[in-house]
Amino acid sequence: MLESLDARVEPFKKSDTSVIRFKRPAVNPPAARRIVVDAPCLTCNAQKQSICAGLKEGEMEEFARIVRTRLVKAGQSVYREFEEAKYFFTIVTGEVRLANLLDDGRRQVTAFNSTGDIIGDHQKGYYLSDAEAICDTVVCQIPIKALDSFVEDLPAVRSALVAKIKDEANNLRRLAILLGRKTPVEKIASFLVNRAQKAGLSFNGTAEINLTMGRSDIADFLGLTIETVSRTITRLKNHGILEVPNAHSIIIKDMVELESLAEGEK
Amino acid sequence: MLESLDARVEPFKKSDTSVIRFKRPAVNPPAARRIVVDAPCLTCNAQKQSICAGLKEGEMEEFARIVRTRLVKAGQSVYREFEEAKYFFTIVTGEVRLANLLDDGRRQVTAFNSTGDIIGDHQKGYYLSDAEAICDTVVCQIPIKALDSFVEDLPAVRSALVAKIKDEANNLRRLAILLGRKTPVEKIASFLVNRAQKAGLSFNGTAEINLTMGRSDIADFLGLTIETVSRTITRLKNHGILEVPNAHSIIIKDMVELESLAEGEK
DNA sequence: CGGCTATTTGAGAGAAATCAAGGATAGTGG
């Protein structure tokens, strides 16, 4: 169509769409709804890390009444972009990826979230991303309206929530810097260093990190293809910086070197 | 060093650093400090667009006492990354870019801000980005501590501020999607459509937009080189989608087409 | 054990970066 206007004008090409990697379902499939436990706060292991950390005795009980726990199996969605937003979710165990799709199936993963993180960003009543469980994941479902009233009344919850949003913005800023200006080696190195830090393994020796997600999730997070992710990890392995016992487990042999690569100092 | 360990192993290359485009100053130069007006709120044209919008009569007077207005000339910095954070700033007139540098001078611009926007993100007492005026810019300087107490007391200010942070996160998310997965044509088209929308020119006909910033700012925002930015704009011009009377002014001739390119539908 | 999926590896193409001028624009000072 554009081309017909002026055949001499070079048409706009884009990547081949004959293979659509990710397809938006015509109708959102029902998310997993199995309720695992009611009022589970008393035994919740994510308690100290999430927004409920600031609740006092009585408040916690009230909170426990409004939440429900759900198991979301690996690959299932917690919610989808454009779906009506009714709940926030805190992640109790497991791991969730947040992602956005372009119309032709290209995907950008914007975050990996795990225990204690809160997800459910929405605007004008609709979620802003897809949230999908990377592995079997337990989430705690909090009605948005109920949380709003908690936020009104409890400064501790409010500031915890604001801190979460700020964290999110900071992570997205760092991601934008990585996506816009870092090389594949720097991207992979940054990703691994971050993972190690998240897991509390930031000492300068050897650290084993667990990659819950597959190569395509990593690729879509770092703005690469799975082949480039694979090749780059292989290169780091050949340099003796990493060991890769299996695809989902990586041992950092030289954290100092990896950190310096992550910052583009090589 | 890496190479000496194993000469057979392909070394990690990165872009040539013989030309450092952006250099972090050894000591942060003093930002512009010329005070233009004291207590300027009564005549402030950004009032209705910024966080002070929710203030009542008496509150506004109190607010006016704590703020100062500063003129920041084109190219000067409002603040720098790692500088001690004492103030938030609302932009009264002009335009500011937020940017982060890698050690070797690569730069990622993360936002362009203009009238009514509030800048000054910080963590642990230090700013998180460089903020530089693109053109002569007037900012309203608000001590962080003072704003904090306003936030405590005034729900309207609080929610306005939270909304600003959410906006920022949303913009960064969209930027990450663009940086990670869009082609140069899609990036430029998205950028221009956004600009037109910001300026309130989203109707489907012709729209003239003003590009305050230079090509290198656009390149560093979109994760491209200036050459690619220039070539891509030329291609859009050759297709009849844009007219480019001069480098800082662009007329969108076909908004529908541009929007469809922005979303990767071609 | 067999089939499926995920990952790795290889070969080749293509798009954007880099390198290199040339042209336009704006700001400065005579």
Added chain:
DNA sequence: CCACTATCCTTGATTTCTCTCAAATAGCCG
């Protein structure tokens, strides 16, 4: 007011890195 200079932008030629296409291997579950 105009000439001069510095900077910015555009365009061209070439290189190179990542993507794409293709196939083999490894790992996993039934």
